[in-house]
Amino acid sequence: MAYFDAASAVPLHPVARQALQASLDEGWADPARLHREGRRARLLLDAAREAAAEAAGCRPDELTFTPSGTRAVHTGIAGALAGRRRTGRHLIVSAVEHSSVLHSAEAHEADGGTATRVAVDRAGAVDPAAYAAALRPDTALACLQSANHEVGTVQPVAAVAEVCRQAGVPLLVDAAQSLGWGPVEGAWSVLAASAHKWGGPPGVGLLAVRKGVRFAAQGPVDERESGRAPGFENIPAIVAAAASLRAVQAEAAGEVRRLHELTERIRARVPHLVPDVEVVGDPVRRLPGVVTFSCLYVDGETLLHELDRAGFSVSSGSSCTSSTLTPSHVLKAMGVLSEGNVRVSLAPGTPAEDVERFLQVLPGAVAGVREKLGVPAPVAVVHRDEIVVDALGKRCPIPVIELAKVIGDVPVGGTVRVLSDDEAARLDIPAWCDMRGQEYVGEEPAAQGTAYVIRRTS
Amino acid sequence: MAYFDAASAVPLHPVARQALQASLDEGWADPARLHREGRRARLLLDAAREAAAEAAGCRPDELTFTPSGTRAVHTGIAGALAGRRRTGRHLIVSAVEHSSVLHSAEAHEADGGTATRVAVDRAGAVDPAAYAAALRPDTALACLQSANHEVGTVQPVAAVAEVCRQAGVPLLVDAAQSLGWGPVEGAWSVLAASAHKWGGPPGVGLLAVRKGVRFAAQGPVDERESGRAPGFENIPAIVAAAASLRAVQAEAAGEVRRLHELTERIRARVPHLVPDVEVVGDPVRRLPGVVTFSCLYVDGETLLHELDRAGFSVSSGSSCTSSTLTPSHVLKAMGVLSEGNVRVSLAPGTPAEDVERFLQVLPGAVAGVREKLGVPAPVAVVHRDEIVVDALGKRCPIPVIELAKVIGDVPVGGTVRVLSDDEAARLDIPAWCDMRGQEYVGEEPAAQGTAYVIRRTS
Secondary structure: OEEOEOOOOOOOOHHHHHHHHHHHHHOOOOOOOOOHHHHHHHHHHHHHHHHHHHHHOOOHHHEEEEOOHHHHHHHHHHHHHHHOOOOOOEEEEEOOOOHHHHHHHHHHHHOOOEEEEEOOOOOOOOOHHHHHHHOOOOEEEEEEEOEOOOOOEEOOHHHHHHHHHHHOOOEEEEOOOOHHHOOOOOOOOEEEEEHHHOOOOOOOEEEEEOOOOOOOOOOOOOOOHHHOOOOOOOHHHHHHHHHHHHHHHHHHHHHHHHHHHHHHHHHHHHHHHOOOEEEEOOOOOEOOOEEEEEEOOOOHHHHHHHHHHOOEEOEOOOOOOOOOOOOOHHHHHHOOOOOOEEEEEOOOOOOHHHHHHHHHHHHHHHHHHHHHHOOOOOOEEEEOOEEEEEOOOOOOOHHHHHHHHHHHHOOOOOEEEEEEOOOOHHHHHHHHHHHHOOEEEEEEEOOOOEEEEEEOOO | OEEOEOOOOOOOOHHHHHHHHHHHHHOOOOOOOOOHHHHHHHHHHHHHHHHHHHHHOOOHHHEEEEOOHHHHHHHHHHHHHHHOOOOOOEEEEEOOOOHHHHHHHHHHHHOOOEEEEEOOOOOOOOOHHHHHHHOOOOEEEEEEEOEOOOOOEEOOHHHHHHHHHHHOOOEEEEOOOOHHHOOOOOOOOEEEEEHHHOOOOOOOEEEEEOOOOOOOOOOOOOOOHHHOOOOOOOHHHHHHHHHHHHHHHHHHHHHHHHHHHHHHHHHHHHHHHOOOEEEEOOOOOEOOOEEEEEEOOOOHHHHHHHHHHOOEEOEOOOOOOOOOOOOOHHHHHHOOOOOOEEEEEOOOOOOHHHHHHHHHHHHHHHHHHHHHHOOOOOOEEEEOOEEEEEOOOOOOOHHHHHHHHHHHHOOOOOEEEEEEOOOOHHHHHHHHHHHHOOEEEEEEEOOOOEEEEEEOOO
16 A cells, blocks of 8 residues: 555654654643643643744744644634734735635635635646735735645745835745645745644644734634643643654655655656646656546546545545536636646655556556546537537537547538536546647537636647 | 542543543544545544544534634634625624623634624523523524533523524534533534543543534545544544543542532532532532632632642633733622622542532631731721721732621721722622621712722621
């Protein structure tokens, strides 16, 4: 078995396990208490805060432990927005943030605030100039991930932080994907992270708020964690999170190079091993362990099951939307193919042989899924130079498969109209045209669903 | 060392430790994932939900795991209030709830809602008739603890639930102090609890919402835990919490009797061993392991330190306000003495010898603190039949000590005026009068602080 889904969670680091065991005995009491069990718990909590703050690049009194990265993001965004409410209620986020950030933005809009979603390029990166352009006099907060969780693209955080600093707007950085590799560079104001991403236990997030940033925690008052994280502190897990963060950062330098080389192999070889594939995300500015690609004419979930049977645990589409049917918002914002999407994310220590074995297995797995899906006969009606494909009621990747089957049946200059009511078609049909060198004319409303018009150019 | 602070937290139960160890290896992955590590995590989570739901007396699909009991309360109250917003915005709580409930009520009021705080009797119990009287056509929710966390008094939950049911108002029960002893009786609608109170790990709360209760989770959308607890699930801790809840409930019957007998010993003997002491809380309808008493002329924090030095970890005043200077809201609502307050709460398994040793040590510890505090010379001015004691700037228990020193210096029928700016005096001077059979005339505003007037009657 090879576990290639480190970007969602990694097994407990040995240092985390050791620290957790020890502090189950020493850190179970209430640190607000004055008796010796309470004082001992308080000492552990203070020491963990010192260690985690150093690793995150902030002061201990700027750091709060939350029950998860998602809670750190929710609390951080709500608190920073409320703290600057007098300035205004405008929020800036990138279009490819984690769902916890995007859902916070939606909640803010539902509450009467406004939000700008900054677009990304085809590699998934934002342009600092786009953040500069989005800033307004009433902007209360800007948010940017340190690196994208689905495609691994590293964002220009330091440059965006500088743009924000000049405008006097705080920048919240979601560092969930990168903190294990090292502290976030640049003048960030608020930072969120999640321990189970770096080998710490579940149940611990970090929320750092720089001194001087106006911050007003929302919800009922609670005395714990500077009033920013209500509820009894999970000290054993906090101690384990802090200890493992230091450990993984210390081990990072060597693993960064090694994993980068392993994912580079996948990036380079997959397009030769698998026909009709698109590797997505920035080829250079990227997380060391993450590589993502999409396969034409393949259903991501079926491919994932095939790979699982072959012994590889990967993820498909957005990590937080795999249970829904809409295509990943990240791939959509990038304008790249979403069908047959696979994210390989390697944990530190992944052996090179596992990657080699994956490259051996992948072509057969993709071919198998394509064979299964390739059968349906297209219902096509020819009107002079146009073929109409009725793919209503059929889910991704069927509409693209049917398009591919008939494109050769119209003359060069002729068109194919694909009728589809699957949301993924809006992304995948243009992406297919791009990969195939055909012209995507556009979409038109239809009696049912949407008509996507493609002109044959070669 | 004897740990007598089980009502704040107890060490990990052996079953919890074992379950935690095992599920650190099996339950670290994301249960939303389709690969085998994810499916394995999902199985553990589902099994834990089944087990915990059975122990809590609800259906698995009614139960959500939160990161703490406090979060369960915050989410439960906010969600139930929002779910019934069309009915109205009136909330009922008892005056002796945990701070998480009272702070939720304050947040609700700050947001434009209204709240009624139901009074308690001298034993700390509410009267179901008082809940009935508090119900209004616009009441959205009522809250009541299953048992009080400071004095151990068990509340008439089933009767209050029936009153609420008849009015069509949901009742949220904070079962933090009692769930380890067994499920909550009566037709409750929403239930909150906390694993570290029963020997589960920190980081897990329970929130049960009965089918049919209108509930609208607040804050940003999140798919996990039925949308009621955002963030990555802490599966190892959840598994440990569920396993230990079943274990402690199975062991409860024997321990209930044994601990009840041990605390009964303390209740019965402390008044004979220590002069000027008041045992508080209901003598019969009470938690098995909790006994609380207050000692005149003693500062609770100093006494706690004395007992800590002697090897006993107890708690003083309200568990959640020990870092503040105001007297416990619970003791205040009960109208009993708050000075020199000690809560003894025994964990299952506490040996009888520890309790005996405590009873040997306590009288000397109290006497030592009284000796230290007994010295200050009262600044008293005699006007005919009245003595004025200036205790301004002096903290509890000094104002009461000075009052006690001069009461014999006025004739029967004469008065003592105590000038004090310590909030605790408002509670402790009337309580002292009650214990001493003197007449508490009342309070009057003074140039500085407040004048408390006491008439000597014997």
